[in-house]
Amino acid sequence: MTLKQLNYALALGQLGSYGRVAKSMGVSQPAVSLQIQALEVELGIILFDRSNKKVEPTLNGLAFLEKAQSLVTESKHLEAFALQLSEEVQGDICLGIIPTLSPFLVPLFVGDLNEKYPKIKLKVQEAITEDVLRGVKDGTYHAGIISTPIESKSNLEFTPLFYERFYLYVSEKHELYTQDEIAISELDNSDVWLLKEGNCFMDQVTNICKMHANQGGDFIYESNNIDALRRIVEYKGGITFLPELSTLMIPSEQEEMIKDIKGKQKVREVTMLSLKTEVRKNILSVISEVIRDNVPSQMLGKENKEIVKTNFVE
Known part of the structure; x- marks a missing residue:
């Protein structure tokens, strides 16, 4: 079993077509088909139902792809791990931030972050809470900033930033x-x-x-x-x-x-979330610190404040 096979399987689960997977990954359609077949033979289970026009995961396939996604996400973290062993804070970070927060928060802290940590390359994408959570879990985002509390049973770590x-x-x-x-x-x-x-x-x-x-x-x-x-x-x-x-x-x-x-x-609780296994914790920590340094000081504590719940359940 290889990461290449897992990536092909995950792409097929999302796109539902060997041709689309081949095009998106810049390979031939037979190459994708052969890798998926080899994976199924090794596992001894059928991952995809090919009887319909759109290829769809079987029940066993859905369970397998969920685990495969975790593995592939973890493999991406290894690419950044060496940088995090360095004493200097550096690296690329992609944050998903909810649209009721991003346009007001980002201008407050991004200039200070660039000045203090010029080797952090920050990318911000606006996304609703559901998409931020999904993106953190599948590796699209290294972390997210959302409004909490929310009900979640995922392998996520929540760090409140301000209120x-x-x-x-x-x-x-x-x-x-x-x-x-x-x-x-x-x-x-x-x-x-x-x-x-x-x-x-x-x-x-x-x-x-x-x-x-x-x-x-x-x-x-x-x-x-x-x-x-x-x-x-x-x-x-x-x-x-x-x-x-x-x-x-x-x-x-x-x-x-x-x-x-x-x-x-x-008040609404504003929180940084990431996978518990995220290797860029040092970068996320300094971003959190810079954010707290730049929001009004009265927003940092929660004493004598009523935190309003969300209705979001993952």
Whole structure:
């Protein structure tokens, strides 16, 4: 059994076609077919059902591919292992970061990271929580930054970075605009603009206010973008929820639209996650340190704050 065979098998499980696998890997179709057959003969089991137009894993094949993915991911880590033995912090890192966080967090710390650790080559990709988790497990990302807590039974390590407060953003046309603090009980369901279903930030907001936005009438807007919802409130009226870091970038003439939520501070826990076996732990550690150094100090502790749960279950 070879890593080449495992990679071919994993690609076939994803693409469902020998031709597509061959094209994606730059080899001939017979070469892929022969390697898969040799693997099945060695294992003594049929990994793929070839009776349909699309090649699909058998039940045994699905179980095998899950284990094979872990092995292939671990093999990728070996390529970076030698660099991590060096005292100097260096290497490539790809982070998956959720879209309600990335545009506000990355500009805060990336300049400082480049200055202090010029040999770290950082790549950031925005992805929803589900895709970040999948990417960390299959090796697409070396780590991810998401909102927690979430329910997960995977071989993942979670390191909280900071605690981001929720605020309300209220249109100047709204009757609640004159208040500095607003109780959740004062909100009208029909006035609230929320992110698209399936977003963890939306889950946490609906857990705060125990309702779903009712965007009826002649205009319905769905988005995964915090700034887009802010613009809707500014031009269409109503209310939305904002995470704390996004409020740092709001122009001074619109700061009066930011309102505190009455009661104990409600926050989302922002966490770095990686495989427990990730060999780039030294790089992730310094990135975490730089992030903490650059977010507002009041966000670092969780004392006297209510951490709002997500509904995400892996």
